[in-house]
Amino acid sequence: MQRPSRASTPPRRSTGRIVLIAIGLVIVVPVAALLIFVATFNPNRYKPEIIAAVERATGRQASITGNLRMRLSMVPTISATGITLANPPGFADANMATLRRVQAQVALLPLLSHQIDIVKLDLIDPAITLEYGPTGTPNWLFAPDQPTSTASSEAAAPSHANRIALQSVSIEGGTITYKPAAAPMGPGTLAPLAAPSAPRVLTITHFTGSAAALGAPLHLDMQAQYDGAPFTLTGITGPVSRLTGGGTGAWPIDLTLGAQNATLALKGSIAHPRHAEGYVLAVHAVIPDLATLDTYAGGYQLPPLKSVDFKAQIAQADAPAGGHPAELPNVTNASLTAGASDLASWRKGLAITSLNATMASFDQPLNLALAGSYQNKPVGLEGTAGPLGPILAAALGKPPEKPAATTTPSPTTPAPTTPADDRFAVNLAAKVGNATFGVAGGIATPAKLAGVALKLTARIPNLAHLSNLAGEALPAWTNIGLSGLLTDPGGQGLNRAIGLDSLAVTADQGQFGGAFSLIRGKIPDLQAVINAPRIDLTALLQAMPKPHSVTTTTTTTTTIPPAASRANDVIPATPLPFNLLRQGDGNVELTIGQLMYDGATYDAITAHGLLHQGVLTIRPITAELPGGAVTGTLNVDATANPPKIHLTSSAPAFRLAPLLTVMGLPNAAGATMALYADLGGEGNSLRGIAATLDGSLGVSTVNGEIDGALLARLFGSSLSAVGLPASLVGAQGPVMVRCFAGRLDATNGLASVRALTLDSSRMYLTGTGTLDLGAERLNLILRPQVRVDNGQAPIPVALRGTFANPHAGIAPAGDYDATVASLARQLGRNHQTVLGRLAQNLGITPPPASPQSCTGALALARMGHPGPMPSGPGYDTAAPAPSTGAAPASGPQNLLQSLFR
Numbered sequence: 090m091q092r093p094s095r096a097s098t099p100p101r102r103s104t105g106r107i108v109l110i111a112i113g114l115v116i117v118v119p120v121a122a123l124l125i126f127v128a129t130f131n132p133n134r135y136k137p138e139i140i141a142a143v144e145r146a147t148g149r150q151a152s153i154t155g156n157l158r159m160r161l162s163m164v165p166t167i168s169a170t171g172i173t174l175a176n177p178p179g180f181a182d183a184n185m186a187t188l189r190r191v192q193a194q195v196a197l198l199p200l201l202s203h204q205i206d207i208v209k210l211d212l213i214d215p216a217i218t219l220e221y222g223p224t225g226t227p228n229w230l231f232a233p234d235q236p237t238s239t240a241s242s243e244a245a246a247p248s249h250a251n252r253i254a255l256q257s258v259s260i261e262g263g264t265i266t267y268k269p270a271a272a273p274m275g276p277g278t279l280a281p282l283a284a285p286s287a288p289r290v291l292t293i294t295h296f297t298g299s300a301a302a303l304g305a306p307l308h309l310d311m312q313a314q315y316d317g318a319p320f321t322l323t324g325i326t327g328p329v330s331r332l333t334g335g336g337t338g339a340w341p342i343d344l345t346l347g348a349q350n351a352t353l354a355l356k357g358s359i360a361h362p363r364h365a366e367g368y369v370l371a372v373h374a375v376i377p378d379l380a381t382l383d384t385y386a387g388g389y390q391l392p393p394l395k396s397v398d399f400k401a402q403i404a405q406a407d408a409p410a411g412g413h414p415a416e417l418p419n420v421t422n423a424s425l426t427a428g429a430s431d432l433a434s435w436r437k438g439l440a441i442t443s444l445n446a447t448m449a450s451f452d453q454p455l456n457l458a459l460a461g462s463y464q465n466k467p468v469g470l471e472g473t474a475g476p477l478g479p480i481l482a483a484a485l486g487k488p489p490e491k492p493a494a495t496t497t498p499s500p501t502t503p504a505p506t507t508p509a510d511d512r513f514a515v516n517l518a519a520k521v522g523n524a525t526f527g528v529a530g531g532i533a534t535p536a537k538l539a540g541v542a543l544k545l546t547a548r549i550p551n552l553a554h555l556s557n558l559a560g561e562a563l564p565a566w567t568n569i570g571l572s573g574l575l576t577d578p579g580g581q582g583l584n585r586a587i588g589l590d591s592l593a594v595t596a597d598q599g600q601f602g603g604a605f606s607l608i609r610g611k612i613p614d615l616q617a618v619i620n621a622p623r624i625d626l627t628a629l630l631q632a633m634p635k636p637h638s639v640t641t642t643t644t645t646t647t648t649i650p651p652a653a654s655r656a657n658d659v660i661p662a663t664p665l666p667f668n669l670l671r672q673g674d675g676n677v678e679l680t681i682g683q684l685m686y687d688g689a690t691y692d693a694i695t696a697h698g699l700l701h702q703g704v705l706t707i708r709p710i711t712a713e714l715p716g717g718a719v720t721g722t723l724n725v726d727a728t729a730n731p732p733k734i735h736l737t738s739s740a741p742a743f744r745l746a747p748l749l750t751v752m753g754l755p756n757a758a759g760a761t762m763a764l765y766a767d768l769g770g771e772g773n774s775l776r777g778i779a780a781t782l783d784g785s786l787g788v789s790t791v792n793g794e795i796d797g798a799l800l801a802r803l804f805g806s807s808l809s810a811v812g813l814p815a816s817l818v819g820a821q822g823p824v825m826v827r828c829f830a831g832r833l834d835a836t837n838g839l840a841s842v843r844a845l846t847l848d849s850s851r852m853y854l855t856g857t858g859t860l861d862l863g864a865e866r867l868n869l870i871l872r873p874q875v876r877v878d879n880g881q882a883p884i885p886v887a888l889r890g891t892f893a894n895p896h897a898g899i900a901p902a903g904d905y906d907a908t909v910a911s912l913a914r915q916l917g918r919n920h921q922t923v924l925g926r927l928a929q930n931l932g933i934t935p936p937p938a939s940p941q942s943c944t945g946a947l948a949l950a951r952m953g954h955p956g957p958m959p960s961g962p963g964y965d966t967a968a969p970a971p972s973t974g975a976a977p978a979s980g981p982q983n984l985l986q987s988l989f990r
Contacts, residue, residue: 132157132167143174148232149185150175164208168192179223181268189214206303209257220268254303255329263293291315304328306341318384320348324355331362342370349381367405368418374399379427380434392435394444396428417482423448437557438464451478454514463558466522474515479535483584515543521558524549530575539582547571553634562634570595578606585609598632599624613673615700619680626686659865659892662776670727675700684712687747687756703728710738717742717761734778735769741956745790754802760793760826765952768835780838780863787844787950789830791943791959797824800852804873807886810897813875818851825850827959830946838863846946848959851876858888865892870900 136157143151155170172188190213196206221227268288296311307329311322327340339358346353353374360367376382380393401423427444441461448455454475461468513535519526525548533540549555553565573592577583588606601621608614681694692713699706703726710721719740726733742761749756765787770778801819808815832844838861845856853876858869869888885900943959 132159146231147174149177155190164194164196166192166194176220176228177222180220180228182218182220184218185228186215186217188212188216205254207255207258208303210255210259212258212260213262215260215263216266217264218266218268220266221270225270255298255307256300256303258296258298258307260293260296263296265291265293267291289316292317300328304330304336309344315348315385318348320346320385322346327359327362342368348385349378351376351378351382369404370402372399372401372403390435392432393430394427394432394441395430396426398424398426400424417451417478419451420448421450436463436560439468439558441468448475448477450476451481452476457517463521464554468521470517470519472515472517474513474517476513476535480513480532480538483536483538521555522550524555533580534582537582538584539577539580541575541577541583543575545571545573545575553632556634564629564634565632566629567597567632568595578608581608597625598628615673615675615677617675617677619678620682621680622682624681624684626684627688628685658776660776660779660862662774664773665732665775667725667727667732667773670700670705670725671703673700674702687744687750689714689744689747714740714743719743719764721766729771731771731773731777733769733771736766737768738764738766739954740764741954745793745795749799755796755798757796758794758799760790760795762788762790763951763954763956764788765950765954767952770838776863782835782838782840782862785832785834785843785952787830787832787952789828789947789950789956790826791828791947791957793826793829795824795826795849797822797851800824800849804852804854804871806895807871807888807897808873808875811873811884811886811899813873813884818875828943828947830943830950832946832950832952833860835862842869844946844949845871846943848943866890867892867895 133156136153139157140151140153143149152173152175153169153171154173158168160166160168168191170190172191173184174186176182176185190211192211192213194208194210196208219227219229266288267290292314294312294314296309296313298307298309300307306325306327308325309323313320313322322344324342324344326342326344328336330336331340339360340362341358342355344355346355351374353372355370355372357368357370359365359369374397376394376397376399378393378395379391379397383389383391402419402421404419404421425444425446427441429442430440432439432441439461440463441459443458443460445458446455454473455477456473457470459468459470513532515528515530517528525546527546528543529546530541530543532538533542547569549566549569549571551565551567552563552569556563571592571594574590576588576590578586578588586606586608588604590604591602592604593602594600599621600623601619603617603619605617606615608616675698677696677698679694679696679698682692684691684694694712696707696710699708705723705725705727707723710719710723712719717740719738721736721738721740724733724735741763743764745758745760745762746756748762749758766785768782768784768786770780770782772778772781797818797820801815805815805819808818827848827850829847829849830844831842831846833840834843835841840860840862842856842858842860845854847854853874854871856869856871858867860867860869867888867890871886871888873884873886886897887900888895888897890896947956947958
């Protein structure tokens with residue numbers, strides 16, 4: 090047999106070498122090529138593409154100021170510095186987020202299948218600011234660029250997007266700042282309902298998250314501070330890959346938040362974690378002392394409730410096909426309890442022994458029960474309210490979606506149940522000592538807050554006893570009884586209209602009632618009918634809380650006129666609230682049967698106010714005063730620039746004492762006054778109105794009695810300045826007033842004394858001059874004649890200076906001409922008589938005959954209205970003559986005075 094040749098059958102050793110070489114080529118060459126690629130890879134070449142991808146995903150400008158670096162290893166490390174993400178234009182801050190440095194260890198091979206496996210991620214000094222733009226849009230709502238073609242749309246679909254898995258993450262020195270909105274925003278935003286508060290800052294001291302594998306749950310551990318107050322967060326969540334669309338099944342949550350010995354535990358799962366939908370969570374909060382959490386409450390003071398325990402189940406069903414999940418979650422088996430708590434630090438004198446609130450679900454009522462004490466008297470609250478679901482949804486502006494009807498329910502898919510009655514019912518009763526309160530009724534359509542009928546009742550022995558509970562001083566009004574019906578007029582809903590019908594309030598200090606309604610809208614409309622059978626104004630004011638010295642000081646400080654005001658001004662320059670008249674319409678009718686004040690009774694007071702398009706008209710204003718009736722009108726045109734005011738008043742007889750009380754003058758007076766006014770002005774403040782005042786004001790009285798202390802306050806300094814016995818004139822004791830008459834005529838803020846006469850048992854006085862209401866300066870000549878012993882001749886007194894700092898002295902001789910000339914100009918412009926023509930030629934206009942007698946002055950002050958005359962002879966024609974032996978003053982002023990007598 091021939092042996093085979095050596096060339097036709099290779100030896101086994103050669104075959105093995107070939108196999109090893111082949112394997113080497115398959116393994117070594119790709120690895121070598123990969124190593125060469127990594128060694129020569131420059132990540133900065135891809136920086137523009139990375140930035141563009143971020144900008145497409147967020148719709149915001151992004152930047153990376155530092156270099157991208159890669160460190161060689163089997164698991165390469167990529168790092169970057171100076172990363173920023175900008176805010177849209179118009180935001181207060183230019184950037185929404187900044188990141189000083191990021192470092193990530195990324196597995197290479199998964200990248201071939203669009204899987205980004207981050208073995209370790211380190212974030213250094215991230216800073217995020219959450220805020221609202223000028224239109225109320227928050228900066229955390231991104232607007233990614235939309236694809237322009239079907240192909241690109243499909244390429245951007247989640248099924249083709251990169252999946253991200255994270256095994257370990259750490260954060261060092263991070264901050265998250267939340268800036269509340271400048272004003273309340275509309276429904277669906279996170280803006281606060283109350284006034285904006287200071288920014289809230291979350292500082293992350295340290296954060297770590299780690300998983301046993303890329304697809305395993307993530308274990309979290311965080312130490313952080315909220316506005317400087319520390320807290321911790323520990324627990325487990327599902328893998329990060331589920332947040333980017335990878336994997337299926339429930340995403341577990343088991344987290345515990347701890348702060349100030351209080352804990353909040355969340356345990357459950359989320360079916361769709363990427364969209365935060367389909368969650369089922371058990372919530373359990375244990376708080377030893379609620380007051381210790383004040384720092385986390387955004388500046389609100391929390392009551393120091395002890396042993397607080399809250400439990401609830403919160404769930405959200407999957408969204409129906411083509412729809413959205415309900416706006417409100419399903420809250421079931423909710424309970425809140427608190428143990429014995431001394432709340433004196435929150436409300437003085439208040440303590441509770443127990444608090445218990447339970448709610449089976451949002452479509453079931455809330456049950457309340459509270460027991461405690463207030464100022465050693467029992468306190469209680471009990472009753473029901475609900476269901477809360479429709480009310481909360483309506484308050485958020487997003488009514489809950491009702492499930493569609495199921496025609497063929499199965500054991501696994503039960504038919505949805507809709508309550509037979511969606512009505513929100515309330516039945517609450519409260520007791521604080523001997524005071525009781527009640528609310529009963531309901532809301533027919535809670536989803537719209539419409540069909541409201543809630544009866545309000547209260548019985549309060551002394552309102553001041555509730556001051557500590559209210560947190561502020563309350564008036565000591567006693568034996569208060571209140572009842573009324575809260576409604577939404579026309580069934581428009583409380584968000585459009587609110588009303589209070591059948592209101593009845595009784596108290597020792599008075600009774601009133603009526604009906605009110607406020608229609609909201611672009612132009613709010615207030616309608617009210619108020620009927621007060623009896624109001625004891627003196628008792629109401631006496632029962633008002635007395636301000637403490639600190640309060641008085643604070644009030645004085647806050648009412649100082651603005652810096653632009655002149656020093657020592659009397660007429661305030663504080664702007665009047667005319668803007669309120671431009672913000673709505675109204676129609677208010679007021680009737681007061683009896684108004685008692687300072688020992689007097691004012692009957693049948695009526696007023697009808699109509700506000701329309703910025704113009705307020707109160708017409709008529711009527712009342713029966715002691716001794717006679719008063720009528721008046723008021724017109725305010727807030728649409729004018731500046732606003733215009735016109736006031737008329739006719740009061741033939743009213744008691745002087747209450748007016749003196751209001752003015753802070755000695756009020757021991759038994760006199761009846763007559764007042765007539767026809768005044769108009771324009772301005773944004775009382776000072777502006779006074780500086781433009783036009784019209785007349787007259788005040789008079791006859792046959793009355795005052796106290797000498799009033800004369801001392803009004804004329805004491807003037808009498809002393811010229812050496813007259815002010816102490817005798819102003820001594821306390823009754824002073825008979827046979828007549829007093831005064832009249833001011835104003836033209837563009839310059840008020841001239843057209844009449845000023847006082848005839849009393851101690852002094853006879855006349856006066857002339859002017860008051861500059863704009864500059865608050867006066868220039869008066871008073872002629873007092875004291876009835877002491879045999880009397881004496883009048884001595885002219887010049888009263889000049891400012892309203893705040895007047896000064897008196899003997900009038901110089903030159904002032905008599907000016908005084909008489911001013912008197913002549915203001916008392917009339919009759920040039921038909923010879924004397925009138927002579928006065929006109931001399932540059933003055935003579936007044937009517939005897940303008941300073943009681944008869945003439947009263948006629949001027951009464952502005953043509955009739956009235957009683959002073960009793961006794963000799964007081965209705967002229968002033969008393971000087972006493973015998975008194976040397977009359979000499980000078981040209983006497984020639985002019987005698988000329989006009």
